[in-house]
Amino acid sequence: MTPAVTAAVLIAAVTHAGWNAIAHRITDKLVGFALISGGGLLIGLALLPFVPVPAAAAWPYLLASAALHIAYYALLMRSFELGDFGQAYPIARGSAPLVVTVLAALFAHEVPDGWAAAGIVLSCAGLTGVALWGLRGRTPDWAAIGAALATGLSIAVYTVVDGLGVRASGSSLGYVAWLMTVQGTVIPAYALWRWRGSAAARLRPHAALGLVGAAMSVTAYGLVLWAQTRAALAPIAALRESSILVGAAIGAVFFKERFGAPRIAAAALMVAGIGLMLRAG
Template sequence: MTPLVTAAVLLAAVTHAGWNAIAHRITDKLAGFALIAGGGMLIGLALTPFTAFPAARAWPYLLCSAVIHVGYYALLMRSFRLGDFGQAYPLARGSAPLVVTVLAAVFAHEAPDGRAAAGIALSCAGLTGVAVWGLRGRRPDRAAIGAALATGVTIAAYTVVDGLGVRASGSSLGYIAWLMAVQGAVVPAYAAHRWRGRTLAVLRPFAALGLLGSALSVLAYALVLWAQTRAELALVAALRESSVLVGAAIGALFFKERFGAPRLVAAGLLVVGIGLMLHPG
């Protein structure tokens, strides 16, 4: 993890928390995700003439990722409907790095050393603590937690698939452009079918916010894909999930969700874990 890669992943973490907060803030979740996915599709299509076409061996990964992303959007929408942003977002993101570590070891032959593995485990413990503790004195909602954990599995799946795909593509920018163009059509198409003649009327009140979210989404994932061509998948995934600290702060400041002392302890675990990951061996 060079300083440049680290900076790119941390910037991705901030922008990712930003677009997720926008998606949570939009009251009509389907409208929000239709705008974010559709805006991403338009950005991808606009980039394709100026980027290299992904190599043929990258396309199975790209198409598989597009399918996984559709499931990810559906589960993330459900998570945001059921739970607080300060719970759903950290738990979904925090559960992913451990799964990525296992999948990367199996499919990419990238096994972290003992110190890095300990850092990943500590980070995940901290991320889960940020998610579960301090929710206005309430017990965590099992349905919300289940949806968030399922979202985390899809995050891990597309992280590894795209990590392998972007390495095979020959162009990280070309890969992200075509991925956005392919996957971005599904949610808007479903929304248009569901709303029929009311599509523009439903989308109009959220258009500016949703399109801002789409730009942040594309930027965040483009940075991550570029980083995955220069560092191990598990380390990039774990560092990227430092976004949950930003997400927890957003939840406290803008959604009036309690942070609390237990979450501060959990955040400390996350910081120690990231330190171990960045300085392994």
């Protein structure tokens, strides 16, 4: 992982946490995700005349990824409805890197060396600590945790699918533009059908915020796709989940959710794991 790849993934982590926070802040989750997904569609359409069409070998991956992203959005909406942002987001993001490591080894033949494997495991341990802090002394909300874990599984699968697809596409920008265009139609179309005539009234109050979230979403994933053409999938997936730290800070500052010493310790563990991954790179 070169400094440029590392910087791109870290910027993606910050922007990803930002658009998720915007989605969580909009009370009606369907409104938030319709705006973010629809905004991604508009950005994709605007890019299409200026980017190459992905190579034929990339299209099975792109179409599979579009379906997986729609499932991811649905699961993430459910996670945000059931749980606090400061825990739903970390569980969803923190559960993905280990699954990516296994899938990348199986399908991309990327077996991490000792340093990278240790870093991934250590980072995931830290992420788990961030996610599970605050559960002691009260009954876990298994529905919320289950939805977040299912979201993490969808993240892991589309990460590997997109990693293979963007490498076959010949253009990371062309791949992301077409991906946003294909996947961005479904949720807005469903929302328009469900609201039947009241869409404008529902969307207007949150339109500016939702479109900012869309721009952040496209930027975040575009940077990750570019990085996946230049480094192994598993370390990128683990480093990207440093967004959990940003998400926890956003939860503490904007949603008044406690951070606390245990999360700081878990965050330090995750930073140590990232250091091992960068040493391996």
